[in-house]
Amino acid sequence: MTELHVWLRHEVRSTERRTPIVPSDARRLVAVGVALTVEDSPQRIFPIEEYEEAGCRIAPAGSWVSAPRDAVVIGLKEVPDEPAELTHHHISFGHAYKRQPGAEALLRRFAAGGGALFDLEYLVDEHGRRLAAFGFWAGYLAAALAVLQHRGRLVTPLTPTSKQELDAVLQPAPEDEEFTALVIGALGRSGRGARAAFRTAGVEPTCWDLEETRDLDRPALLGHDVMVNAVLATTPVPPFLRDQDLDDPTRRLRTLCDVTVDVGSPLNVLPVYDRTTEWNEPVRRLRKEPPLDLIAIDNLPSLLPRESSTDFSASLLPQILDFGTGGAWGRSLDRFHQACRELGIEQREFRRD
Known part of the structure; x- marks a missing residue:
């Protein structure tokens, strides 16, 4: 041999x-x-x-x-x-x-x-x-960054850290307001990671997977404050978010983090942005009023x-x-x-x- x-x-x-x-x-x-x-x-x-x-x-x-x-x-x-x-x-x-x-x-x-x-x-x-994937840590970091951004505690530019240090800043503070969170793709590796990070931050997220996305409840999706997308589509599916959804006057959604970052692919389930965000500028504002912030970093586990x-x-x-x-x-x-x-x-x- x-x-x-x-x-x-x-x-x-x-x-x-x-x-x-x-x-x-x-x-x-x-x-x-x-x-x-x-x-x-x-x-x-x-x-x-x-x-x-x-x-x-x-x-x-x-x-x-x-x-x-x-x-x-x-x-x-x-x-x-x-x-x-x-x-x-x-x-x-x-x-x-x-x-x-x-x-x-x-x-x-x-x-x-x-x-x-x-x-x-x-x-x-x-x-x-x-057989080998970074999914859990991608999801963990996606939820962690979303939480820190939503709470106004995200420090930029981003720098690599350890889980112990990250979890210390994720802990809820007495002055933090409660918010609702949604994880789509909650049963996969990335979804499990996102759920774990939310719980470290003191937040119990709503969990959606295949059953909940077959007939998507858009008002319910837009009724959450924070959303993490952990779905990697392999066949075309209706998008979870469209431009008209971002302009919906009833939208509560304020912070969006996309684990998948399928920009440019016809299988993209979030075709509401056209470029990734980076460590030096991890957050992009998609809408000013009411505000909607996007985090879409394609190497999250490197943090x-x-x-x-x-x-x-x-x-x-x-x-x-x-x-x-x-x-x-x-x-x-x-x-x-x-x-x-x-x-x-x-x-x-x-x-x-």
């Missing part, structure tokens, strides 16, 4: 502090014979010295472009715009299968270089359940980088040990090929040499 060579790349986004493989799990991979190269990354929550002590090979940031052809490059968010041709197998969140902006260009880069994308969002078991990375890495470790083109990885690879076919993209055959 050919030795598996995993190449952990530096994340180019300045606000990305997470990693899909933490040092303790890197040590386990090395111990069973996996060759693990880790790029230096000053922003990664875990220092490079911990990977070196775990027995990993160390490489400069961005050097994956010249890695051996058989190295499997792993990261989380977007790859740089160069090189134009992607020749390796990549494991990451590609956000490229629902016609998002830039999706076709990314898939064409893989096709041109003969590489392939194993999208972590589509690394699923035989029942379609994701709790240690906790979210540790949980994700633990889930991903057994999958890496079983890496190949069958099972869950085969399903992920099939989804990549399907996306290329849907766009009429011809793919070059992958070569290891």
